[in-house]
Amino acid sequence: MVLASSKSTLPLSDTPQLTYDHSPSNISTLCNEVLKDHAIKHSSDPAECFLKSSTKHSPAGEHHTPTTVFYPTTTAEVSSIAKACHERNIAITSFGGGTSLGGALTATRGGVCIDFRNMDRILGVHDEDMDVVVQPNVGWVELNEWLEGKGLFFPPDPAPGAKIGGMISMGCSGTNAYRYGTMKDWVISLTLVLADGTVLKTRNRPRKSSAGYDLTSLIVGSEGTLALVTEAVLKVATLPVNLHVGLACFAELQTAVNVVGKVLKSGLQLEAIELADKPSIHAINQSGLGEEPLLEHPTLFLKFAGGQEIVRAQTQFVEELCKQHSAQSVEVSADKGRINVIWGARKCLGNALVAMKKSESDLFLHTDAAVPVSRMAKLVEESIRIVEGSGSGKRRGWFCANVGHVGDGNVHTAIICPKEDKDAAEQLLSQVQRLALELEGTITGEHGVGLKLRDLLVKEVGQEGVDMMRRIKIALDPKGILNPDKVVRLSANI
Template sequence: MVKHASLPRNEPGIETALGVLKQHFGERFQTGAAIREQHGHTTTWIENQPPDAVVFPASTQEVSEIVKTCAQHRVPVIPYGTGTSLEGHVNAPAGGICVDLSQMEQVLEVNSGDLDCRVQPGVTREALNTHLRDQGLFFPIDPGANASLGGMAATNASGTNAVRYGTMKDNVLAVEAVMADGRIIRTGTRARKSSAGYDLTRLLVGSEGTLCLITEITLQLQGIPEAISSASCSFPTVDAACQTVMSVIQYGLPVARIELLDDTTVKAVNAYSKLDLPETPLLLLEFHGTDAGVVEQAEIFGALAEEHGGIGYEATTTTEERNRLWQARHDAYWAMLQYRPGAQGIATDVCVPISRLADCVGEAQRRVSELGLIAPVVGHAGDGNFHVSLLVDMSDADELEKAAGFVSWLNDLAISMDGTCTGEHGIGQGKRPYLVKELGEATVVMGAIKQALDPLNLMNPGKIL
C-alpha cells in the first residue's frame, strides 16, 4: 500500500467534539472501528486513514452545526458520499469527523420545462435517473460507479458521456454549501447564465471537500433522446483506433460516447461478460438524436473507421444489445481483476489533447511491456482521457516498485504532452506531487484561496495542496 504521512492531531479538541456531537446525534454518531475504517476506505492502493467518528446528518442545518462544532474545537471535517473515490479523498490523516451525507437523499424539485432539478448530495446518479425517467428526462454524467451527486460535484466527475455532455462543472448551475465556519451560502440561481461576480459554483465544484461541504446541487438535465444507436468496431492497433477517434472529433460527428478498450481489456471483458468480441483494440460508441440522425451518424462513423482499418463494424438500436455492450464496458474493472486473480487493480487517470492520444497510449503500452507488468487500457477516448489499470500482486515488492515508478512516469508523460495528471479522478492525496508540475505558480493562487476560506485548514486537510 502507498502510505501518506499523518498530520498533527488535536487530541483535546477531537475528544471534546466527539462528546458534543455524540450528545446531539445519538445513534447517528458512530465510533466503531469497522464503520470508521469503512469511511476511510479507498478503492485503490492508498493506505486507509480512518476518522475518529462518523456522523450522519439529515439536513443542511445539521451539517452547519457539525462544522461549527468542529471549527470551535479545531477538528478536521471530511465529507463522504458513497466511497467510490480513487485518490484517498476520504482519508483522515489528522483524524477528525467524517460527515456521511448519504441520508440527505431527496430529489427536492424537478423543473421539467426548464430542464433542471435540485437534489440533496446523497442522491445517487442512478436514483436520480430512475426518478426522472417518467418525465422524459435524464442526467447524463456517468462515471461508471453509482456515485452520489454530492461526491460527483465535489470531484468534478465525468465519464463515458463527457464527450457530448461535458463534466459536472458543465452541468451544475448552483450549489448550496456549508463553509469552514459553518456559514451556509448559495452560489447561484437556476438561470442558465449570469455575470454576477466571481464564478463561485465552479470554484466549489471540484474542490474535493477542501473548501466546503456541498449540501444541495442544482443540476442541468437533458431530454431522453428520441433514438439511441450503439456501435462497436475493432482495429488492428491502438494507434488506428486513436486515429479514428481524432478523425471523428475533427469531423464534428456528435457522438455521445466513444470508449477505447485495448486488446487485453477485450480479452478480459469477453471472459467476464461472456462476449465474443474480436480480441483486438475496440471502440464502443453511442449516438443520440432522431431516428434518421443516429443512422446517419453511425454510417459516417463506419466510413471513418474503415479509412483507418476498422473491421467488424456493427451498429444497433436494440435496447437489449446496447445495454449488453455498455454493461460490459462498466464491468471492465471487475473483468480486469478476474483476468489476473488475486491481483489488485491500480487505476491511473491521465488526459491529453486528442492529437496526442495515440502517442500517449502507445508510449504507455511500450513502458508497461518493458517493465513486464500486466496493465489493460480503457479510455474515454473522445476527450483524450484514458486509464492504464495496473494489475499488481501487492505482496511482490518488486512489482509494487515498478508500478509506483510507472504511475509517476505516466503522470509526467501526460503533463509533458500539455495534458493533465488527472482527467476525472481528482487530486486527493495520490496526485498531490504532480499538481505543481502541472499548474506551476497557479497553485500559489489555489493556496491563497484555501487560506482565505479555510484559515484553520480543517476542511479535508491533506488533500490537493
C-alpha cells in the same frame, strides 16, 4: 520585510502550523455537543470507520481513518457538526459513494467523517427550466431512472455507484463528456457548509449570471477541501432519442485510434466514443461483469442519437470507416437488449479491472491523463510503450490495460500488481503522466488530485499556481479541517 499574510500566494514554507486535537476526550465532547441539539446517528466502530477511508478503489493505511462517523440528514445538522469541529480543531472527511480514486477519502489526520448516505432525496424538478434540486447522496444512476419518465436525463456518468456530492467534489465526467461536457458544465448552484459551519447558497437558478465571483465553479473539483455540499441545483437535458450503440473490434490498437481520429475530424457529433485495449476486454470477460463474452480485440464502443437522418448518416460513415480499416467485426444496434449488453460492458470496465487482482492485497494503480485531441493518439501509443517496454509487467506478472474516453483525449493506463511492486509501477505511471504534460495535457482529466498527484500538480500549474490554491484553502479553512492534505500540501511531511 513582506509578511507572509500579505502575499497573494501561500508557499508551503509560510503555511501556519496546523494543530488538531483528536484525543478521545475531545471527540467524546464533540459528540455530546452535536447530539445535544440534533439526534444525528453516529458510530465509533473501528471497522465501520475504516471503510469510510479505505475502499477497493483507493485503499488507505489503517492509521489514516476517522474515529467517529456521523450520518446527518439536513444542512443544519451538517452545519452543527462543522461548527463544533471547527471550535475543537477536529478534522473532517466526507463520504458518499466511495468510488473516488487517488486517496481522496483518506483521513490523513484522523478526526471524524460525515457520511451523507441519509441525504439522498430528490428535492424538486423544474421541467420548464430543465433543472433539478438534489441532496448530495443522490446517485446519478438513480437520478436518471427517476428523470426518464419525464423525458429528461443528467449526462455526467462516472462509476455507477457515484453520488452527486462526490461527483461535484471531484469534478468528474465519464463516457458522455465528449458530447455533453464534464460535471462543472451541469452544476447551476450549490448550498454549502463552510469549515466554521457557515451555510450559504452560491447563486440562484438562472443558466447565466455575472454576479460576483463564481463560487459554484470554485467548489466543483475542490475535493471537499473548501466546503461541504449539502444541496445542488443541476441542469438536465432532453433524453436522447433514437439511441444506437456500436461495437467495433480491430486487430491492432493503433488502427482503432486511427479510426477515432478520422471520426473526430469528420465533423460528426457522436454521443460517445470509447476505446478499450485487448487486456481490458479480457478483464470484462474474466470478471463475468458483462452480460455476455466479447471478442478479445482492441475495441471501440460508440453511441449515436438524434433524428433518424442524423443517426443514419453517422452510423453509415462509421461502419464504412471501420470496414476500410479492416475491422474484425462491426455491430450497430438500436435494440434495447443489445444496448444494455454493449454499453453495460463499457460501464463495468472499471470494476472489471479491479477484479483482476490475484490477491486481496494487490493494488489497482492508474493514470488519468488527458491531452488535446490531436495528441491523443501519441498519448495512447507512448503509454503502451512506457509500460510494456519496461518489461516489468511480464517479469512480475502484472496485469496492465489501457482504456480511454478518446473522444475528449482522456486515457487511463492501469496496472494491477502486488503491493510490494507499488514503487516500480508508480514510477512507470508517473512517466505516462509526465508525457501528458509534455503533450500540453493534464495529469488528471476527471479523477482529481487527491494525495497521489499533489507533487505532479506543480509540474502542471507551476509553483505559483499551487501556492495560490493553498492561499484559497487557508482563507476559507484557516484551521485546515476540511479533507486536509488533499490537492495541496499543508505540511512538508504529510
